[in-house]
Amino acid sequence: MVEDCAIPGCKTPSEDTHGFCTEHADEMFDQFLRHVEDVLGIASKVYFGRTHFPEQRLLQHFVDAQRDHLLVMHWTANWPEAKEFEEALISAFKEQSQYKRVENEALGSEGTYSGSWNALYISFALKYDSPWPPGGIDVKRLHRRNRIWPNPVIPNAPVLLWCGLTKEEAKSELDRFKEAADPARPRMGRAPKQRVRKARSSS
Numbered sequence: 001m002v003e004d005c006a007i008p009g010c011k012t013p014s015e016d017t018h019g020f021c022t023e024h025a026d027e028m029f030d031q032f033l034r035h036v037e038d039v040l041g042i043a044s045k046v047y048f049g050r051t052h053f054p055e056q057r058l059l060q061h062f063v064d065a066q067r068d069h070l071l072v073m074h075w076t077a078n079w080p081e082a083k084e085f086e087e088a089l090i091s092a093f094k095e096q097s098q099y100k101r102v103e104n105e106a107l108g109s110e111g112t113y114s115g116s117w118n119a120l121y122i123s124f125a126l127k128y129d130s131p132w133p134p135g136g137i138d139v140k141r142l143h144r145r146n147r148i149w150p151n152p153v154i155p156n157a158p159v160l161l162w163c164g165l166t167k168e169e170a171k172s173e174l175d176r177f178k179e180a181a182d183p184a185r186p187r188m189g190r191a192p193k194q195r196v197r198k199a200r201s202s203s
């Protein structure tokens with residue numbers, strides 16, 4: 001069955017795997033392109049991806065590849081849609097490979113994936129002379145509740161996450177979170193664990 005376009009008020013049938021008509025899909029994609037172009041102006045290394053848990057993914061990108069910024073551009077519960085947009089972005093910016101700025105390598109395992117929402121994101125490191133972009137969310141700790149939530153509003157205002165931890169701190173936080181999320185762990189009466197020390201700057 002062909003559904004109507006997901007944009008409220010649009011009665012045109014949706015096309016392909018995403019839930020939008022051709023016109024609205026193009027409009028959304030143009031918006032992603034503008035976000036990416038903004039990022040390319042300040043970034044040295046760029047990676048497109050999709051994830052259920054952007055904060056965790058940010059720390060992974062930071063630990064694995066020194067990319068300490070992550071811009072969430074879009075949320076969707078339609079996985080083929082997220083994949084389609086991601087692949088379209090990768091192919092749109094492949095031509096930029098002469099600058100060695102766009103890369104897409106396999107990420108290490110992030111443990112169990114859960115949740116029905118996918119965020120489409122761009123992960124990046126700043127050029128050495130770029131000013132730190134203002135605002136954004138400083139990710140210091142991973143928590144399933146205390147995090148940005150999937151925002152189904154279309155189009156979605158982009159959300160910038162960044163990581164000011166050291167690589168070692170980020171690695172410990174990923175390990176701590178993975179261990180805490182392991183359902184096989186004993187639930188009660190376990191010995192108190194060494195906590196990761198967190199610098200708490202008042203801001």
Ligand SMILES: [Zn+2]
Pocket residue numbers: 005006007010011012020021022023024
């Ligand atoms: Zn439409």
